[in-house]
Amino acid sequence: MLGQLFAKECxxxxxxxxxxxxxxxxxxxxxxxxxxxxxxxxxxKPGRASYGxxxxxxxxxxxxxxxxxxxxxxxxxxxxxxPIGFYKNVTLDKEDDHRIxxxxxxAAGITGKEEAxxxxxxxxxxxxxxxxxxxxxxEAEDMGPNDVNAGDMMYREPLKIEPAAGLTYERFxxxxxxxxxxxxxxxxxxxxxxxxxxxxxxxYEDAKKEYNTLIEKDxxxxxxxxxxxxxxxxxxxxxxxxxxxxxxxxxxxxxxQELIYTRRCPSLTVVASRxxxxxxxxxxxxxxxxxxxxxxxxxxxxxxxxxxxMLAFVKYTFGWLMPMIMIAAALGMFLTExxxxxxxxxxxxxxWFVAIFGGVQTLRGGMYGWNLVPxxxxxxxxxxxxxxxxxLALNRTLYAAAALLLTLLTAYIYSQKRKxxxxxxxxxLANRKSKS
Amino acid sequence: xxxxxxxxxxxxxxxxxxALRDINLTIETGMFGLLGRNxxxxxxxxxxxxTLLPRSEGExxxxxxxxxxxxxxRKIVGYLPQDFSMYPNMTVYEAMxxxxxxxxxxxxxxRQRIPRLLQRVNLQDDKRKKVKALSGGMKRRLGIAQxxxxxxxxxxxxxxxxxxxxxxxxxxRNLLCEIxxxxxxILSTHIVGDIEATxxxxxxxxxxxxxxxxxxxxxxxxxxxxxxxxxxSKRELEALxxxxxxxxxxxxxxxxxxxxxAEERPFASAKLCEAGVEDAYMYLMHAERGELGC
Numbered sequence: 236m237l238g239q240l241f242a243k244e245c246x247x248x249x250x251x252x253x254x255x256x257x258x259x260x261x262x263x264x265x266x267x268x269x270x271x272x273x274x275x276x277x278x279x280k281p282g283r284a285s286y287g288x289x290x291x292x293x294x295x296x297x298x299x300x301x302x303x304x305x306x307x308x309x310x311x312x313x314x315x316x317x318p319i320g321f322y323k324n325v326t327l328d329k330e331d332d333h334r335i336x337x338x339x340x341x342a343a344g345i346t347g348k349e350e351a352x353x354x355x356x357x358x359x360x361x362x363x364x365x366x367x368x369x370x371x372x373x374e375a376e377d378m379g380p381n382d383v384n385a386g387d388m389m390y391r392e393p394l395k396i397e398p399a400a401g402l403t404y405e406r407f408x409x410x411x412x413x414x415x416x417x418x419x420x421x422x423x424x425x426x427x428x429x430x431x432x433x434x435x436x437x438x439y440e441d442a443k444k445e446y447n448t449l450i451e452k453d454x455x456x457x458x459x460x461x462x463x464x465x466x467x468x469x470x471x472x473x474x475x476x477x478x479x480x481x482x483x484x485x486x487x488x489x490x491x492q493e494l495i496y497t498r499r500c501p502s503l504t505v506v507a508s509r510x511x512x513x514x515x516x517x518x519x520x521x522x523x524x525x526x527x528x529x530x531x532x533x534x535x536x537x538x539x540x541x542x543x544x545m546l547a548f549v550k551y552t553f554g555w556l557m558p559m560i561m562i563a564a565a566l567g568m569f570l571t572e573x574x575x576x577x578x579x580x581x582x583x584x585x586x587w588f589v590a591i592f593g594g595v596q597t598l599r600g601g602m603y604g605w606n607l608v609p610x611x612x613x614x615x616x617x618x619x620x621x622x623x624x625x626x627l628a629l630n631r632t633l634y635a636a637a638a639l640l641l642t643l644l645t646a647y648i649y650s651q652k653r654k655x656x657x658x659x660x661x662x663x664l665a666n667r668k669s670k671s
Numbered sequence: 672x673x674x675x676x677x678x679x680x681x682x683x684x685x686x687x688x689x690a691l692r693d694i695n696l697t698i699e700t701g702m703f704g705l706l707g708r709n710x711x712x713x714x715x716x717x718x719x720x721x722t723l724l725p726r727s728e729g730e731x732x733x734x735x736x737x738x739x740x741x742x743x744x745r746k747i748v749g750y751l752p753q754d755f756s757m758y759p760n761m762t763v764y765e766a767m768x769x770x771x772x773x774x775x776x777x778x779x780x781x782r783q784r785i786p787r788l789l790q791r792v793n794l795q796d797d798k799r800k801k802v803k804a805l806s807g808g809m810k811r812r813l814g815i816a817q818x819x820x821x822x823x824x825x826x827x828x829x830x831x832x833x834x835x836x837x838x839x840x841x842x843x844r845n846l847l848c849e850i851x852x853x854x855x856x857i858l859s860t861h862i863v864g865d866i867e868a869t870x871x872x873x874x875x876x877x878x879x880x881x882x883x884x885x886x887x888x889x890x891x892x893x894x895x896x897x898x899x900x901x902x903x904s905k906r907e908l909e910a911l912x913x914x915x916x917x918x919x920x921x922x923x924x925x926x927x928x929x930x931x932x933a934e935e936r937p938f939a940s941a942k943l944c945e946a947g948v949e950d951a952y953m954y955l956m957h958a959e960r961g962e963l964g965c
Contacts, residue, residue, distance in 0.1 A: 236772065236775060239772045239778070240772050240773070243768075243769055243772060247758070250760060485758065489756055489757060489758045489759060490752075490754050490755070490756035491756065491757060491758060493721075493723060493750065493752045494750070494752065494755075494757070494770065494817065495770075495773060496723055497721050497722065497723065497745055497748060497749075497750040498745060498770065498773035498774050498775075499742065499745045499746045499773075499774055499775050499821075500772070500773040500774070500775060501742070505773070653722075653723070653741070654722065654723075654724075654725050654741055655718065655723055655724035655725050656725060
């Protein structure tokens with residue numbers, strides 16, 4: 236019975252407008268974010284002016300870059316933070332501002348705003364000179380640290396402040412944690428973020444090593460499969476809920492509920508067939524789209540004479556994206572069955588919003604946490620993926636398990652509604668009528 | 672195995688409102704009519720039998736299976752709800768096939784039964800038509816076909832003829848009678864003509880209580896000698912309406928031929944006539960409420 240119902244549900248899904256809208260959005264998302272511009276990384280050649288940037292794990296560099304940022308924000312009197320992923324401009328009261336000054340004094344020996352201003356002035360001057368030297372002295376105008384147009388200037392070097400003599404990394408970490416706490420969390424001084432502050436230029440050797448890792452450890456396709464999942468995940472964190480809600484509401488709209496309720500088919504079979512059909516029908520276009528980057532990788536591999544992992548996209552689609560599809564669809568089904576409304580769109584929408592903005596600071600990958608939409612916006616950083624794999628696996632397992640639990644709960648609610656219980660919509664409507 | 676529906680001391684509540692009061696019914700094979708005005712509790716009773724509502728108090732068993740085990744009851748019950756519809760974009764055959772799967776029918780059985788049933792309800796030429804393109808009558812016939820798809824022992828049809836034109840209504844009633852030869856068919860309606868044309872056994876519900884259970888003949892017999900006709904002026908009609916229950920009126924120029932209920936001949940020109948189900952139903956409803964004139 237399950238197999239036959241599943242086939243019928245797939246057919247119904249394939250005929251629904253919302254499904255094809257979702258497919259179109261996926262195609263649009265793929266082509267605009269990845270499809271047209273996806274260039275396979277070439278083997279780096281020596282002698283290039285730049286090989287890009289990378290995060291440094293050197294404590295000295297982390298300290299000098301982080302203190303540079305703190306000095307600038309302390310001088311300006313406002314701080315940028317991302318608590319739960321959303322931008323927030325923080326202005327401190329006198330007492331907290333004073334404490335940040337003390338922290339800066341202990342960590343960098345900068346005594347008050349005046350000295351911070353002088354340091355900033357020196358840095359701006361140095362930047363201007365650098366820019367002038369590069370453009371032959373015609374382009375850049377001298378700018379002060381309070382100049383409103385300062386933001387337009389392309390800085391050649393970030394502001395770096397040497398830590399105070401004798402400051403250990405442990406004490407530095409304590410002070411930065413305190414600063415982050417004063418700022419309400421989500422600042423650039425928190426544990427995870429301060430390590431991302433220190434971006435240093437890559438050398439040829441770094442770039443070569445990164446390329447070799449992509450080829451040897453990731454089989455080329457592994458890196459691109461992660462990048463593919465990163466982009467597709469943005470869409471798949473929200474779209475399945477629309478399919479689930481429309482499927483759940485279809486019975487009520489078509490006045491089919493009682494006809495189905497009185498059939499002998501077990502509730503779990505009805506719900507499971509719908510759920511499976513949704514998952515399969517959503518995974519299919521994703522797999523189809525993954526053929527394009529796979530073909531590009533294969534093409535490059537043929538000319539470069541390297542071997543690729545042909546199944547990488549399939550493995551990543553199932554391991555990375557499917558739990559996302561599963562949880563979004565399951566939550567959609569559960570809330571729609573429970574309330575007979577489209578409330579799931581709001582709930583999933585809010586969750587997705589938080590997940591997307593929360594992921595802004597972890598774009599480079601490796602820090603997956605419990606984010607619904609884990610980010611890894613680069614074909615490189617295999618090491619980060621490797622280091623964060625256990626967390627990612629836990630993350631995906633949790634959501635897949637939660638999805639299955641929600642599906643079982645949906646089946647329970649469905650079985651109760653078949654017996655005339657849990658008719659929450661009726662109660663909501665009755666309540667509305669009695670109030671009006 | 673039992674072939675009857677047994678309802679014992681059934682009480683049904685919606686919150687504090689009592690929808691059914693101490694219902695006791697035995698329903699046997701054949702057509703069974705459930706008559707009553709809108710809101711009398713007919714749909715509630717049918718939903719309890721169809722396991723769509725949990726009974727609040729009492730016992731309900733369908734062919735020996737308690738409604739406390741809905742899974743068992745659903746195997747032998749077919750249901751045509753009052754607001755019958757199907758997925759509008761499905762074809763007639765697809766809709767039947769989908770419900771056939773939900774009824775646990777194998778592919779082979781569905782292939783065998785669906786064309787036969789569509790032929791029986793005269794929809795064989797419309798099997799590729801989308802449900803949304805069907806007329807009201809065709810939809811109702813499709814409703815019957817889906818309800819008997821799994822060959823249930825009990826068929827429950829709720830207000831099936833509402834909105835049908837006279838020809839479709841007659842065709843539909845005949846279809847129900849044919850189906851009832853081999854199973855219990857419970858027909859719920861507030862249209863007395865449907866009951867008169869199809870049922871021998873009936874129950875009349877009013878405000879959640881059964882106020883009559885028996886044959887149509889016995890119901891009519893209750894009204895024998897109490898139905899009169901008289902040709903009166905339009906002016907006299909108002910006075911007649913105040914004192915008696917007028918069941919029909921036919922305008923004849925300045926006069927009206929009125930049919931009404933009275934315990935004894937009210938005036939000399941009133942002629943005693945043969946009672947019909949409608950007269951009997953009206954008599955019953957008003958007698959129950961103590962509203963009979965005379």
